[in-house]
Amino acid sequence: MTVLELDNVTGGYGETEILHGISLKVDPGEIVVIIGPNGAGKSTAMKSVFGLLNLHGGRVMLDDEDITNTPPEKVVRKGVCYVPQTGNIFPNLSVHENLEMGAYVRRDDFSGRLDDIYQIFPPLVEKRNQPAGTLSGGQRQMVAMGKALMLEPKILLLDEPSAGLSPKYRGEIFKVVRDINEAGTPILMVEQNAKQALGIADRGYILVDGQNRLDDTGKKLLANKEVAEMFLGGGSVPAKKTAARKTKPKARAKARGKSKQ
Amino acid sequence: MMKTFKQLALASTMLAVAGTAAFAAEIKVGSVAGVTGPIAELVVPIVAGRQLAADQINAAGGLLNGDTLTMVLADSQCDPKAGVDAGTKVVNVEQVVAIVGASCSGATNGMVQSVTIPAGVVAISDSATAPSITDLDDNDLVFRVAASDAYQGSALAQLAWNNGYRTLAMTYANDDYNAGLAGVFEVSFKALGGTITANQMHEPNKASYRSELSTLSGNGAEGLAIFAYYGGSGIAIMRNSLEAGLFEKFLAADGMFDQSVIDQIGADVLRENIMITQAASDYDDPSYLAFANAFEATGHSPQAPYAAHGYDATFLIALAIEKAGSTDRAAISAALREVANPPGVVIRPGEWAKAKAALAAGQDVNYEGAVGQNDFDDNGDVTGLFSVNVVGTDGKWTGDLIR
Amino acid sequence: MDQLYGYFLYGLSLLTFGGIYAMLTLGLNIQLGFTGLFNAGIAGFFVVGAYVSAILSTAESERHLGGFDWPIPASLVAAMLVSAVIGWAVARISIRLRADYLAIATLGIAEILRLTFKNETDLTNGARGVSYIPKPYENMPEPWNQILMAAVVLAIVAVLYFLLERARKSPWGRVMSAIRENEGSARAAGKDVDRLRVQAFVVGAAMMGLGGGMMAHYLKFIDPNAADPTTATFLVFVMLIVGGSGNNKGAILGAILMWTIWSATEIFTSMLPGDLAIRSAYVRVFLIGLMLQIMLQKFPDGLLPEKRLQSSDSR
């Protein structure tokens, strides 16, 4: 049985099409990583699960339930949690309040889960009453993940969790991701740090220009020559050019804006 | 069902009445007033005063050959843009023969300079008091029954002096009416030998005036002269002064003259402590009483500022139309001074039938209105009478004419 | 016959008022429609233009600064220049603010400007206003004076329209709409976004100053009440939104149409008897508010929607 499946999804923001037919799936207990050059539609693919863009075609399935174009607040209630790359915490709320907000849709007593989260992320304990916006980048990422985990989701979506972090924190985050997964939560993750990400991934997908290019197990992809050329050593220049040529100006601008962040 | 039927019946009757009315000739006079805008609360009784005159005239035989006098309301918003627009509408679309209004001096200035003077339509303002209207180059087309601030300012100064005030503080709202009045008052009071300890402009419509008043209260002034509309800032200033114990005695002009001042501040506090000049209502004068009784019956207070002026302005225009014997705009403007000034049979408010008869007999008439004699000078201004008003035992304003 | 002639003259007045408002809406269109600058301080530039042109063109008066006796065209140019300079100063300090913040800042600045003209009595005669402002062709016989007045106003609007259409289709205009559509990409493309925005703001302010000056000449009288935010700022917004933000023809249409509605509805409400006529003045304002709501909900792009130069999505 598959937890989450994208079946030939096309779509984008408004009329601009960014995804030209993406298919991927996540099985129970897996860590699945999406990598690809800038503007390939990695984050967009993830957002398509969450009803954040217009899907022109294809289906999104969660546990055999069709959730295509379901608005985000409903997707959450179905047990999917998404941690965006930026703006993933409420900066003016305290750490503790952020975690409480993560459990907003829960009506039961979640104090036990709060304790669990503080155990997964011990640095948050002493910061619990501090506004989350005053924390360091790594700690914010912990708050964001902790907040998402409050729901004990069926699947966790992470958008570049290591972006902008120092190498030390980056390692820590990947470790936490694995810990979370080992505790039973399947994870779908977009990453720029292809090497580290594929290192912990069960399987990986490589997207280029809004389409599937390659998919295989993490290990095999790491060993793949093309992948190594594109992401592990060399630049991403050729892919970027193709992306730039085919997408419309707006999408290009978006892609550029993103790369600057 | 029955109810609907009755409504239908009523509506059709009304239609029928309207139908007949349309056949009888209708003479339109523009009624331009600041219905919306900063002095909205003052305008309601003024418009009612104008309407009362028209209603009385129509009830007593109408104009000329039984024609109906219709007042066409237009909103000048106290804004010269709206004043010009309102003037344009009543002059061109409604084809009025003359205009009563506009309310504020600014809107009046715009309306007469841009529209009515070029169009040759006579306008009588019932509440524009700015001295700048006096010296307009108006081909004798702009009149007003409200006395220029120049008169009232000096009347109030004289009154203060006669009542033993030697040092006063003063404050005025920064608008066209009050700023003008305050300026005249200051000069006149100083000329009499009085001292103004402090003179402070204020911005109307603020929530509190305590800090301004505190500044004014230094230097031992005997009282405070307030130049403001009662609604804009006048009541708030009196309330703040009394509550803070800064001033106990007040002098004010007719922008403050309203029953709501007494109602809101309290008669006991104000008795002996306030004097307000108001443009001319000698409460014993038969002209005033004739107006006051009729106006009270319509549910308005006859003491409301400029309501009597609205009545007089409308009545004067009607007399001028009757005198001119036609609806020709130029003839009306030419007749206006004749019906307002002596000599002639004295006509008082409500005496339309008498006036009509006298004019039909070829006699001269002289309107002695609710606000005084209403004799126009060369500039189309009236000297105006002023009354001094204090709070009476009945908790209402009582006035005496200043001679 | 008199009645028809009356309608004709009233029509001219609608065109004149509408045309003057069109100068304001065209100015706002450059700022809001083309560049996305939410300037809520139209009244401020209006009042500056009105007073500058009034004071420069009037004869000497003991009530206010004056006696320059400039010809009307010269004083209007001065009104535009002074408005532009003030617009430049305002833009310099506030152009980086986004949408709502810019709106509130400019609204506050406009009120400060209005208070200045109201309080500096020696210069402006304060609340009592400036009289005897010359009006173009006022000495011509009726109806020629009014026809020519309307013609002058409409001619200016036509010239502005022509220039703005040229500007809109020029590279400058394309960059402007690019900034509005996507500031990030415009910046990335190496455009000095802030400078271009300041330019748009200044040009718009100059046109608003021209509108204010024209209004002063038309009314022959100006006082601070004429710059009341309701009729000098918000009404202009309503006009532009109804006409079609981003479309110059729409801006002109909106101004003339909305002024006509604003003005002509009263002809009907004043037919009501007595107290109802007074109360209906409030109803009129209610209906205008309601109409704005309906326009916004049903025709958000206005009567003449913007013709976009680039194919791109609004969000």
Added chain:
Amino acid sequence: MIDFINFYLIPGIVLGSIYALGAIGITLTFGILRFANFAHGEMMTLGAYLTLTMMWLTGWHPLVLLPVAMVLLALVAVGVDQVFYRPFRNSPAVVVVIASFGLMLMIRSVTQFSWGAQLQAFVPGIQRPTIFFDVLRLQPKHIIIITSAIVLMGIVHYLLTHTRIGKAMRAMSDSPELARLTGIDTELVIKATWILGAATAAAAGVFLAFDSHVSTMMGFQILLPTFAAAIVGGIGRPYGAMAGGLLIGITEELSSYPWIGDVPLLSPGYKAGVSFAIMVAVLIWRPSGLFRGRVF
């Protein structure tokens, strides 16, 4: 010195409390619905008139009727939101602001039509101050206004920090996008925002009327200083709005204090300009407000 406290500082605090209550609603709508609500002033006015009408009917003290007025006004606000703001949830701020302007005109004309343009007062007559320690003059109504305002702000604080919906409101003010992703029912939060905004607006209107009088333009006349308070405090920061309100209220009064010599520092004609000047200065040099609100 004592004059300074009696005639400048205390009025400043009273005025500031009223601004602060008004600014809470402005800052919440600005933060959560992301637009400057120009109709907020008319809501304050409507609150005062509703209270006045109930006073005519019952003869009770305005303070007793205030909770009822809050409920009524909250109903009005939620209804208005459904009809006039909901269609614009995804529209640019400019459009919503203009819609709120249209609404301002509509509510004002309804008020003028229903109650007339005449000035009204809650309690006729004047209230002499109570004198403390021989010099400190305090009017009972001012004590009532200041303490009620403090109590209300305390309640607002409690709601925002200790209730699920209050925290959700702050969360949505921080980041509406993330709030959606978190599963927060945004429509419910929006309703709560209108309710809280309307309740505080009713209080501001009633206190303003209690201090002076009821008029159809009263709310609009304090709208811009209230905006200034919200901005100075930092958008989306209810505590900032409270502090900003006090700051604006006090500075307005103090600007005409004779700091140098015995003439007012600034002509009171410019008093209204003071709050705008502070606001513009804050916008330009510290756009996040003195209390670090959100900038977008």
